[in-house]
Amino acid sequence: MLKVVLVNPAITAKGFNSFSTDNYIHHGLAYIDATLTKNGFDSAYVDLRRCVDWNDVRSQLLKEKGDVYGITSMTVDFGIAIKVAKLIRKILPKAKIVIGGIHVTLMPKDGLKNKCFDYVITGEGEISMVKLVKAISTKKKISRLIVGEPADLDEIPFINRDKFFHREGESKMPFVPDLPVPFATIMTSRGCPFNCAFCQPAEKMVFRGKVRIRNIKSVVDEIIDIKKKYGLKSYLIHDDLFLINKDRMMEFVRLMKKHKLNIPFICQGRADLITKLQPELKELKKVGLFALMIGFESGSQRILDYIDKRTTVDDNHKSAEICHKLGIHIWANYMMGIPTETYREMFQTMNMIRKINPEYHSPSFFTPYPQTRLFDYCIENDLFIFKEYSDYRRGIENNKIKGFNYDFMRGILFLYMPWSMRAGAIKYMFKKLL
Ligand code: SF4
Numbered sequence: 001m002l003k004v005v006l007v008n009p010a011i012t013a014k015g016f017n018s019f020s021t022d023n024y025i026h027h028g029l030a031y032i033d034a035t036l037t038k039n040g041f042d043s044a045y046v047d048l049r050r051c052v053d054w055n056d057v058r059s060q061l062l063k064e065k066g067d068v069y070g071i072t073s074m075t076v077d078f079g080i081a082i083k084v085a086k087l088i089r090k091i092l093p094k095a096k097i098v099i100g101g102i103h104v105t106l107m108p109k110d111g112l113k114n115k116c117f118d119y120v121i122t123g124e125g126e127i128s129m130v131k132l133v134k135a136i137s138t139k140k141k142i143s144r145l146i147v148g149e150p151a152d153l154d155e156i157p158f159i160n161r162d163k164f165f166h167r168e169g170e171s172k173m174p175f176v177p178d179l180p181v182p183f184a185t186i187m188t189s190r191g192c193p194f195n196c197a198f199c200q201p202a203e204k205m206v207f208r209g210k211v212r213i214r215n216i217k218s219v220v221d222e223i224i225d226i227k228k229k230y231g232l233k234s235y236l237i238h239d240d241l242f243l244i245n246k247d248r249m250m251e252f253v254r255l256m257k258k259h260k261l262n263i264p265f266i267c268q269g270r271a272d273l274i275t276k277l278q279p280e281l282k283e284l285k286k287v288g289l290f291a292l293m294i295g296f297e298s299g300s301q302r303i304l305d306y307i308d309k310r311t312t313v314d315d316n317h318k319s320a321e322i323c324h325k326l327g328i329h330i331w332a333n334y335m336m337g338i339p340t341e342t343y344r345e346m347f348q349t350m351n352m353i354r355k356i357n358p359e360y361h362s363p364s365f366f367t368p369y370p371q372t373r374l375f376d377y378c379i380e381n382d383l384f385i386f387k388e389y390s391d392y393r394r395g396i397e398n399n400k401i402k403g404f405n406y407d408f409m410r411g412i413l414f415l416y417m418p419w420s421m422r423a424g425a426i427k428y429m430f431k432k433l434l
Pocket of ligand 1: 192193195196199200203240270
């Protein structure tokens with residue numbers, strides 16, 4: 001039976017040895033691992049975030065000695081993914097190398113033009129990776145480009161958290177220090193029906209435009225399982241949108257209550273949905289809802305309409321009021337530097353955020369991701385400045401498109417950010433200068 005080694009190359013943001021601060025389980029790889037194991041294949045995992053340098057990567061890859069290497073990659077890490085593939089080719093020339101993940105789903109040509117990849121899988125990988133490994137093991141000819149088949153989410157086994165270093169890593173929440181540990185991430189659905197111009201149609205290309213949900217009983221069973229094995233104390237539901245279906249939320253509440261589970265958790269919510277879900281949120285709070293991650297994005301209605309967010313500034317304020325009233329913390333996502341945005345509109349955003357008064361801030365500069373409508377706009381209007389895959393970071397460290405003074409924008413953020421964050425920003429600036 002062939003051995004498969006799955007590789008996570010996600011070190012662009014924080015570098016080698018970054019697992020202590022960036023330790024989320026890669027659910028895409030973890031689900032593929034679970035499916036390969038279910039089908040009788042030996043599957044191992046190499047996470048570059050846990051390696052100290054390229055020599056260490058080399059010895060980890062050699063130690064596992066796979067017949068097939070499966071690398072996943074977002075756009076930002078694609079340069080590293082190529083480097084890993086070239087290294088595998090050099091040290092294990094007989095191994096087959098497969099690239100999958102978001103970047104090649106959106107830009108399959110980038111995978112195909114790099115000869116270091118034997119196969120390119122787009123979309124979801126669970127079913128297609130198993131089929132591919134079976135084909136390789138029987139020497140059956142198979143096309144180099146494979147369009148991933150979406151799996152029935154209830155058919156995929158629970159992920160093997162031990163293999164993904166849950167005990168060493170994901171037992172801490174990197175961004176919310178108030179959450180008790182051990183912490184875990186889980187996924188209960190795939191896809192999002194909304195249409196934000198900075199995100200779509202890319203997101204729909206990954207999940208084929210449909211929202212698919214797991215049976216909520218299986219979700220609660222997984223929570224019980226993690227609690228039993230690891231003593232779970234808090235978790236993040238890592239879906240694009242957990243709040244999409246009222247009946248499902250209430251079934252979740254019913255089952256959590258039935259099992260007497262009240263464990264703090266975080267999930268994503270949209271401002272417009274939150275304004276219509278006060279009774280349901282009250283119930284979710286009873287079974288642990290600790291914080292909502294909300295994409296407020298902008299304090300300018302013109303910008304919200306421009307990015308097709310389908311929310312209003314009023315929704316943003318009302319949703320925050322509801323969260324404060326119910327004692328649910330707010331993780332605020334907001335953005336600056338959207339094409340056509342004025343500095344006046346950025347100040348409107350910051351004034352809105354000041355009024356919202358979130359517990360956690362997640363500011364970003366608009367980043368043009370491939371296959372989104374705003375990416376196309378930037379190309380058509382010659383706004384694009386990125387040269388490397390590593391430029392595609394969501395944060396505020398690097399400049400994104402032409403036409404903005406990013407240092408001035410960092411100044412606006414600094415002016416408005418709470419004191420606790422200013423200390424972090426000053427430390428960061430000093431580190432960069434020294
Ligand atoms: S930004 Fe969020 S709400 Fe908008 S389309 Fe993407 S996942 Fe959906």
